[in-house]
Amino acid sequence: MQIYKVGGAVRDRLLGRPVVENDWVVVGASAEEMLEKGFRPVGADFPVFLHPETGEEYALARTERKSGRGYGGFTFFASPDVTLEQDLIRRDLTVNAMAEDDEGQVIDPYGGQRDLEARLLRHVSPAFAEDPLRVLRVARFAARYAPLGFRVAEETLELMRQIAESGELDALTPERSWKEIARALMEPSPDVFIQVLRDCCALKAWLPELDSLFGVPQPAQHHPEVDTGIHILAVLRQCAMHEQPLDVRWACLLHDLGKGLTPEAEWPQHIAHEKRGIRLIQAVNERCKAPRDCQELAVLVGEFHTHAHRALELKASTLLDLLQRFDVYRRPQRFEAFIAACEMDARGRSGLEQRAYPQADYLRSAATVARAVAVQPLLERGLKGAELGEALKAERLEALKIHKESGGNA
């Protein structure tokens, strides 16, 4: 049997980037031989094994044919006769279809090195279409390598368009898709992920609520970029620049979905888009099976981002309602994430990226002030239950009024 390093490890070494994990392909071996050598099988009918010591993945060279729609609809054909070239040709991108032998020699039958030079993400063969997840993968690689000058080859974009238009993306399980989405949003250019999906019409299939924001105008006074979709891309760029975590990026992606429901007669105003957007955000959350923290933050940012932007004008009682709603007493971290998302929203506007956002510190100090109200004296007065709650609220309100009068510098 011959063992080759394949995929991302070869690509990233040639790019001079750190290699995080190795994938291996094994040619000329049977499953029985692998088991004899102590490799552990990953699944019953999946020709992939884990190395007994390193835990890295070793896949038998295989050809893959589609037997039905969606994931699960795969049949694998692995046999000792399958050659390295046959294995590589069914892979997604030429830059991912290179192998390296144990002497460091690169085997590159499909022009991976040429495309690395040309900064092109290009599919290897029509077998690309066997796995519709690759549409998301390519957009994710584009989001990762855009800063190095990579772009998706025109013919690959065309193939991605055919896959998207065939409805195949609907067959992807939310679990598989979410992994790609989450990784893509954390890449250096998450906006490129969305842009590529839009370019191949996959955004329309996957996230029509977001796709329809392109072409929807906003008031130029607050949004010099005008187009709502362009604004979302700019907000994502800010998220990457400020190294925001996934929940913040997810919330930013969805925060303005309500603007897609504004009747055209009201454009460029979007009165009540925050409330209107809630059910869209919830629907996307559920459809994508986003993790709980992402779901929660997205709904809260959707409903309350305008509150944050107007923080300095809010009445003390409205401010208190906001803090109560966020449960800043027990969930301080979630409120921080909310503030971060709103700041990214404020900065994701052409020419306003550097503008100060004093609302952030104002909200932070308001939360501190409300949190500082002590419960103990109220307990000592014998208050409990609903009465205690009301008294606590009243004291917090007083504290916030003083805070507001002092301009937030209390």
Ligand SMILES: Nc1ccn([C@@H]2O[C@H](COP(=O)(O)OP(=O)(O)OP(=O)(O)O)[C@@H](O)[C@H]2O)c(=O)n1
């Ligand atoms: N849907 C997929 C998934 C994987 N691969 C192939 O399997 C290799 C390893 O897959 P994976 O580890 O998911 O991707 P990497 O390319 O290693 O990239 P990453 O840096 O994201 O791990 C890829 O390079 C590619 O050759 C593929 O062709 N189609």
Ligand SMILES: [Mg+2]
């Ligand atoms: Mg890998």
